[in-house]
Amino acid sequence: MRHFIRSAAVAIAMAAASTFSIVAAMAADISGAGATFPYPIYAKWADAYKKETGIGLNYQSIGSGGGIKQIKAKTVTFGASDAPLKGDELDGTGLAQFPMVMGGIVPVVNLEGVKPGELVLDGPTLADIFLGKITSWDDPAIKK
Template sequence: MFHRVGFIARGLAGAFAVMTFGTAHSSGLTLTGGGSSFAAPLYRAWGAELHRQTGLSLTYRSVGSGEGQKLVMAGAVDFGASDLPLAASVLRTRELYQAPTAIGAIVVVINVPGVASGQMKLDGPTLAALFDGAITSWADPRVRALNPGLRLPDLDVLPIHREEASGTSQVFSSYLHAVAPDWKAGMWGDGSEARGNDGVAASVRQSVGGIGFVEYAFARRDRLNTVRLKNHAGQFVAPGKAAFTSAAFSMDWTHADHYAVRFLEAPASQAWPIMSATFVLLPIHPADRAKAAAVKTLFRYALKQGDDIARDLDYVPLPPSVKDTVLSGWP
């Protein structure tokens, strides 16, 4: 669960955020959404900005992508939120529409004494070995070889990963498998589990020797130290807006099945290698047409007018042509 967003200007807090947005014609309606914690900072910030303009309320539960898929399939929410795109066969069987809302980056965060943010460089196989327990000390020769001149302590590595079904975990595991083919989902070494991006961020901050993976907004909020990663082009890249945008705009959206772009293969030389679109899932044949129209109002506003908020939170807005296609296909 996303416990708090540290953007004071937006003044949001709490385990369950009630956000208000819509139009005057929607006054009195309450929408429900749930799922992705990856997208929680963005949906909360969009809601805060729109609060003054609307009479439509939304209760959004940040419970993880897997739960978001279950909730919308069970008809328990007006829309689900997931970082795991569903296959076309599932969308067809369940009569769901899947649409991206923004693109975010997953970053690796560490708590290693004497190592500042951006100083450590890691490649895929070394990162996989840190998470599966093959590397147990930060002074391991494989880490040293990538970081000549960097003073690394002989300190135990404490890998931290998500405990619940998570889109962030799925994307990160897919990356590890792509760069280290022997890696399989669930091959976590001796370490600890935490719930949500928020929980992983807190655990890394509190664990000397810790390493974890979180959506970038959580790393920036908690001022966690990030690492440089070797990308598909062989370059060591630091996380940031330029690297995220480079990845997002170098991808082929036209031929992606239901917008399921595979960002792990972004070809641009300065592209950040671990990114994901975040998606909304909604019924094609909703029981409540008024609520379905209100959901469309919400995301039309977000896609047409929410880019500055997305950028402030270090997400990358969708390319304009993708937004147009998403909205034109909305049921």
């Protein structure tokens, strides 16, 4: 009977210790690093999350490459990159990736003889430029 009570006490103590360790780990601040583009929204999310949970989020906007290096080195809780990693880059790392933020791309051009506001690219024309179907500024779709 004494052996049973001692074993039960040890089991309860171990369960309590592991529970407190999990809770303590969950209460630790979250750290991230990576792309500069999502920093403004991450900062807003971090403030809201801290107010709601008391848990801080520290994000270093050091660039996608730096974020990838830090998450692979396990020096941060999460990394952020503008471009997703390829499957072979993820293999064996234990990492998972998913989209967080989307952003627009704005083409900026400086064409001799074209004044600001004169060049208007509609959606289909812009899509054809990005698809490589339009490769020169004298394309009829642009001239119209």
